Amino acid sequence: MLQWIFGGMLGASLLWGLAGGTGEQVVSAALSAAGEGVETAIGLAGGFAFFCGLMEILRRAGVMDGLARWLRPMLCFLMGRDLPEDAVPYVTMNLAANALGLGNAATPMGMEAARRMARGESAGNALCLFLVINSSSVQLLPTSVIALRAAAGSAHPGAIALPALLATGISTAVGVISCKAAEKWA
DSSP states (O other): OHHHHHHHHHHHHHHHHHHTTOHHHHHHHHHHHHHHHHHHHHHHHHHHHHHHHHHHHHHHTTHHHHHHHHHHHHHHHHHGGGSOGGGHHHHHHHHHHHHTTOHHHHHHHHHHHHHHHOBTTBOOHHHHHHHHHHHHOOOSSOHHHHHHHHHTTOSOGGGGHHHHHHHHHHHHHHHHHHHHHHHHHO
16 A cells, blocks of 8 residues: 555656656656665665674573563563563563664564464553553664664764663653553553
8 A cells, every 4th residue: 555655656746847847857866865775775784784683692692581581570560460471582582672773673573472462352451561662662772773873974873872762761651651550440
């Protein structure tokens, strides 16, 4: 569906440019932007590959299992009895990947955690809270944004780290409080 929307917008823009006599400029700008998009994607791929590789090394070294054991009491306190034992490592890995700004790397782990927490046709409190925490995801190191800023030529690409930590920390706290309040009403 989205491909039709974006394709329609692109086609309408091109037709508008041709009708207005600026077709050559529209085509030139489109090709230039496509080239910049490819350059940005290649620049991001290096950082993404590095941090995905780091996550895999940590997983194989047993660090993620240790982190899961360390975070288990906090996760059980937050998510209650609804949290299945076999979902804890996936929840932990998802939260760790999100904290490092690796949303794409966190997605498969988050899907597996959600699958293990699902209860038939309805979502339990643990799954709802996990989705809220996953969506707000505290960013200890927003690597994707830092990589985008570096690719765009920012003089200080890491300057976003503290504001991102504050904003995502507050949004996560508000989300957790809201979920816990909703549990009391339900």
